[in-house]
């Protein structure tokens with residue numbers, strides 16, 4: 094009888110040891126906890142609304158907030174994050190080589206990147222598509238009128254591939270003028286080196302706010318590709334990937350259930366809705382399963398906000414970008430943003 | 437037994453491990469072995485890590501479709517060609533900009549180097565100012581400045597600067613007619629080759645005659661006449677087998693003809709002006725290295741300053757100039773990789789794009805290093821050969 098008791102106790106200890114998970118959390122997750130901050134790869138040239146840095150070195154933006162949310166989930170501290178500015182061309186090497194823990198840099202989820210590049214995409218924080226911007230004075234109304242145009246485009250992007258496909262599919266010729274960063278491309282575009290600037294529509298809106306006379310430029314109606322932009326980690330980094338994926342989901346789920354940074358305290362204290370209670374860690378053991386503190390999602394919503402709040406704050410109608418929710422509205426309102434169930 | 441130890445030992449071959457040659461060999465083999473072992477370790481480690489990350493490896497990607505376009509292609513290329521082809525397109529663009537840059541830098545360098553030694557105060561000071569300013573501003577900044585100047589200084593396509601109906605200059609580049617070779621053009625080429633042979637023979641004959649009799653022969657002007665006259669004659673006889681495709685102004689830009697892109701112009705200007713300043717200093721140093729006695733001897737023979745430079749000083753100075761000149765050519769070629777900053781599709785730029793689209797950093801970097809190494813070795817080999825030829829002039 095005593096023997097049995099010992100065995101049970103030992104098994105219990107082993108099991109709880111396992112559940113605490115520190116030894117089995119995977120190399121990146123362990124390393125992040127060890128060093129005490131998340132190293133997040135972001136856009137280098139300042140994409141207003143998505144990732145910009147002020148002259149004091151403070152980062153802000155839609156992608157930045159996702160980085161911060163991850164830091165909050167792990168450490169409960171929105172400042173436990175360091176940013177590595179990366180160009181489109183540098184970003185994957187930086188992730189593959191371990192220089193950063195997670196990449197949140199308007200990066201399109203494609204098959205090649207998910208497989209051959211050794212990466213794992215964890216979700217979509219912004220559904221986008223590629224568009225064209227031209228000076229109004231050109232008098233162009235549709236992308237199909239662009240035969241013979243010269244087009245400024247950034248290297249190392251899906252953009253340059255879609256561009257080649259689009260012109261070929263429509264039997265039109267064009268001259269590509271390829272730059273490594275937006276900062277090099279924009280002066281050339283404004284000097285008239287090319288007729289058209291093409292990138293993700295979000296990028297077009299963001300870039301246009303940087304122009305002296307934004308109204309002199311129009312964005313053509315055609316959207317020529319699907320650009321699901323989302324956070325990326327190294328392939329096989331499953332535990333760390335779970336943290337990033339569910340951080341994003343927690344923000345979307347919070348919006349769906351009406352949990353905001355303002356009412357989250359009250360809802361945690363008083364809500365009887367089982368989903369909200371599980372999300373905020375009042376019930377269940379989601380934190381433990383993820384290797385995170387019990388109140389991880391509560392902290393995200395409290396410190397960063399839900400998906401809708403973050404969207405409105407950085408990109409919405411009260412910002413210079415004035416981007417409508419569109420595809421990025423919740424599924425319940427006809428958009429595509431949909432969190433897997435918190436169950 | 438004791439007596440034996442008193443007898444002087446016969447001169448015995450040293451033990452082989454004491455032989456310095458054997459030792460040296462052994463040491464080298466050891467070092468080589470360690471280096472190889474280290475390399476093998478690194479390669480194995482890399483492969484294992486790539487496999488663990490699930491990153492594809494190997495050179496198979498060279499045959500798959502590239503999917504992106506390149507603005508300047510000296511050979512046929514579009515998005516349907518392979519990554520391997522894209523590499524070659526980039527390589528040719530590097531060759532192109534380096535070759536034109538080296539040519540121009542050499543001219544600028546010689547002119548400025550000699551100008552700095554000029555007895556005319558203004559000329560010497562202008563040359564000195566150019567050299568000092570250009571050498572002390574980072575090349576990257578200069579390239580960007582040239583690009584801004586080129587773009588800012590040129591008009592929009594609709595207001596192109598035009599030379600007649602066939603040459604246009606605007607912010608999209610310099611457009612010139614593209615020659616179309618028709619049947620019979622082979623005769624013109626043949627005539628040109630024949631005239632080259634004739635000129636070489638003529639030059640040899642003239643030199644022999646000069647050395648034997650002291651009678652000069654106007655080789656330069658005769659050669660020029662032969663080089664142009666013979667092909668021109670063939671051209672007329674073959675019925676003018678050449679036409680031009682003229683550039684025409686379209687809705688957005690000029691189509692047809694041949695174009696020199698603004699990115700290319702900025703690269704050539706930036707690289708040659710920068711490297712020219714270094715070459716100028718080398719030329720000046722080379723000329724100053726020739727003793728004053730040579731000048732005095734030349735003047736004593738009644739040669740003018742120009743003749744003294746051309747016939748006496750520069751040929752001797754070249755021997756001092758060429759070795760450092762070589763490294764300037766190498767620098768220029770390698771510096772052309774800065775093209776990425778102003779959108780010039782040189783090899784490094786294209787390689788970066790391929791790296792990003794395939795994610796095969798290790799392979800792409802290996803190819804890039806191999807290419808620049810080969811390029812450097814080729815230029816060195818050529819300059820060494822040229823240097824050896826010049827050195828023979830010594831008597």
Ligand SMILES: N[C@@H](CCC(=O)N[C@@H](CS)C(=O)NCC(=O)O)C(=O)O
Pocket residue numbers: 136137138139140179180181198199200201247249250251252273274275276292293295296297320322
């Ligand atoms: N979503 C595309 C394009 C991403 C991208 O690099 N976009 C550009 C234009 S919005 C950008 O962020 N440029 C900023 C920079 O790198 O300078 C991809 O993942 O390849």
